[in-house]
Amino acid sequence: MIRRLLTAGVVLVALLVDLIGIKHQAAADSTIFVLQQTCPRGFELTSDNRCELRTLYQFYDSTQSRGVGGTHTGLPAVRDGFSPQQIDLGRLLFFDPVLSVDGTVSCASCHRPDKGFTDGQAVSLGVAGKQGTRSAPSLWNTAFLTSYFWDARSSSLEQQAAEALYSQAEMANTPTNLLQTLNANPIYQGLFQQAFNSGTSITLDNLYTALAAFQTSLISLNSRYDRYAHGDHAALNSDEVAGLNVFRSFVARCAECHTPPLFTNNQIAVIGVPDDDETIRDVGAEKTYGESKLKGGFKVPTLRNIEHTAPYMHSGNFTELRDAIEFYNLGRGHAVPKDTKLLLHWHITSPDLSDHEIDLLVGFMACLSDQKFMPTIPNTVPSGLTPINHLPTAVTSATNPRGSLQ
């Protein structure tokens, strides 16, 4: 209903907006929007106006140039090379609720900077409080990933963006409406022109590119763990090193899938996390690949900034990090219903860790926090809407069955 009205015309939009209490302000003052000429921190500006990532991990070589394994390990190929202007335009778009069908939620609504670019919800909410099915993944270090969504159904950030923009449970927009909205905004027209040296018309491809550019700038590789990895052995205390040793031991086996330095191996794993409702088990990657052996398989998430991204797992059913570790410690397949057949990953075992060892793991994972390259949240965005969320009061006060919205 809302969608139809919005596409019907400007008058109806205005009426509807009044109806549900959103105040669509006149477009923001264009003079305050000037795109950055410099790269985000951690990036070097090349002579052809591209931002290239620089990290100490470039000092190391590893087998097959894969970022998997021990401390002095290189990273896999990184997605970089966007211009400062594209990255900065992506930042404005990322925080602008104008991308959603009713102007209420932005990318940042589900990927909030203060929550490790997740939303603190078990299951994310889209427009009009519509409930999704999975927990929002963190966006830190997505520049190194090659597939997106818990079920790996997108192979690029651009594809991922399109899915979120047009999913009914997320931003619920349509390509036509989104293009109309952006092209009707003279500020965005000017900014896209600056970022892409293009004509006056905004294209969806440029929109996806800008969003991808911004997301690849979210780099977190300077935690205390990283200082330890680079040779500063005083960066971790003895308990934290003991936690690292439990983490990488072949008893706990955490590091086999959450491999340094990314703390993910970018693979799919079936681990048998319980669903809230077992009768409608989330089949995960089985659907993506049409492969029953991958039933219940999900992407291995990064553990970087994990202390900020609760609740945990694809279904967000563990509120504390300790609970998530305890899930593994309770033994192979303990939460899989007897009548469900899952081909659990062979690294899932019954490690029989002591309480003390679990505490050590929690302590170690806190050493993976680093948000020094946090981008600046814009005070205003070109649409004039409130950055991050532009929700009517009725929705912000609604109760999420599995947690509160704010």
Place this chain on the structure above:
Amino acid sequence: MKRLLVLLIGMGAIAAGIGYYLGAKSTPASVLTNVSQGAAYQGGYDQAKDAGVEAGQRQGPAGQASQALIVVNDGESIQAAVKQALPGTTIQIMPGVYHETVYIDKDSIQLIGVIEAGKRAVLDGQGKLNDAILYSGNNVVVENLEITGYKGNGIMGQAGNNFEIRNNLIVDTGIYGIFPQLGKNGVVEYNVVSGIADAAIYIGMSDNVHVAHNQVFDSVAGIEIENSRHAIVENNHVYNNTGGILAFITPGLPIKTTYDVIIRNNFILSNNHENFGAPGSTVAGIPAGTGILVMAADEVVIENNLIVDHKTVGVLIVDHANASNVTADPDADPNPDKVAILNNTMMNNGYDTIPEIKAFMALSLKQVEPDIAHVSAGQDNCIINRHRYNTVGLSDFTECEFTHTDAIKTYLLDTPVPPRDIAASERGKIAYLGVCTGCHSYNGRLIGPSIQTIQALYFEDPEGLATYLANPIKKRPDYPEMPSQAYLGEETLLAVAKYVLSREN
């Protein structure tokens, strides 16, 4: 293993069986292939094309140790010695019993047990500790130790290149005895490993590895080459495991291939041990009584092995589709291709084989006690002197175009894999952008003061700034104290200092 072949019983298998039957009918009479006259296997590794590898004086993978020496006596801590050691140090461990997990997160440490009158340095995990040795540095050597009673691994390497694991005695300890993972250029030799619940020696996701002269027994898997390339497994004595020698692509790992593996001159005897692998582990699917198991790996050359007394089969070649307890991987090729079986001695294998192979043989209209069974899709596999073995499923194996591997002595590199060489000036820039900019901006306050402020203080004094970076002291009451950056090393710190002082924006 019931599960390994269970899917065979279906239309595909029937079709394959008929195909085999028809193929067998057209096979000509036996041909004796003269090994000494034949062409040599050339392998797939050309050191000259491997960037960063230089030809030079042959030495061990780890290169030469410096003269620095620390001696650890019974009752002292090996870990304390590792902490104290600078790269290049040899740590000698005197006979005695040590209860600790030793981790080596630095390069070029040689951990050498001293053996006196047959007495070794023993690391005993007492059933409580997880792993005995964890190393992540390059050029690490672990030699002459006795390891027992750990829950996880005996010796585990994580992304360390140029490793040497030699002459250790590892018994009744955890999941893997010796497990170098994600390393390049390493040797595992003269070790004795037994009583391991997965693989006694497990080479995982590594390149250029030599596994030789080891004795492995009473474990689930003897020697496993997994998601690795350019590996030689030779002169090992492998007996009374569930499966002897394995070459696998394990799906679901970030490195997707296994190829160019030579398995030669091994004694592979009576690997009929009951499978005691953990439920759900890949090796739990190995049928007891398997000499060599090739799963999805390519270019595996099997030459001059003695493969005797395996009740299921001497050599089993399968793909992922026929292994029902391994996961699917959209990015890995599930089929074994270019497997080459050269001269081997196989006797008394397949005398009490599993129902799945019996069923496969029935479909093939063949009843033998199989030395070799091939149950998979895949192509370009070959064999010489096939008349020497009882085989099933080999009708599409052609005559190999080479007959021996004499041309390849080793895949180890002539000189250790060098660390990546990054010019000092480049190091300054990378360290500045990658680390310093987290706390310092050019002209504003972040966590620390601005670069402009620093430039004003250290104008034309990069040495002074480098000294401060190594040993910072709290100068400003309203800023947090800066952590030491000494770990970057003097050269990099000076480069950082020069770079910081030269910045103009």
